[in-house]
Amino acid sequence: MLTIRKRLVLVGLCGVAVVSLAAVADDEERSSLDAIPAAARAAILQEAGGNAITGVEKETEDGVTRYEAEWTANGVEHEVAVLADGALVETEEAVTLAQVPAAVRATIEKEFGKGAKVAVEKKLVVLYEAEGKSHGEGKEIIILPSGKVHGSAQDNDAAEEDDD
Secondary structure (H helix, E strand, C coil), X not given: CCCHHHCCCCCCXXXXXEECCCCCCCEEEEECHHHCCHHHHHHHHHHHCCCCEEEEEEEEECCEEEEEEEEEECCEEEEEEEXXXXXXXXXXXXXXXXXXXXXXXXXXXXXXXXXXXXXXXXXXXXXXXXXXXXXXXXXXXXECCCCCEEEEHHHHHHHHHHHC
């Protein structure tokens, strides 16, 4: 499995299984639980559920600092990313090809070739949707836990229509 610092987050829909891809963040450094904000530490420990944390990193990308941690539970590798205030950004869990939906497995086989050795993770990404009126017109936006606008619900509807 790739290390935390070699992950590129592919955000789209919550709960999608994606294949790990290599990338480098703007600024990242190894850290420890003792060196990160208390709220981030508490959120990580809650997510790990008593399992021993095996790695912690502080990563800053596009001006947003997040804290990532790794652990193993029942032989399965897990990761979590949180903000300084403890807000959950995403979770990751290593899965086998047999554990992913048939459509995901078919896409992996198409993209990598049948029988190719591929590391697969199930990512759960936290997004918030706000719906209301702005300047007299209905509006929906998707917001990341950092407070940055990820896009509009209309953008996501158009992308879903393109996938059909």
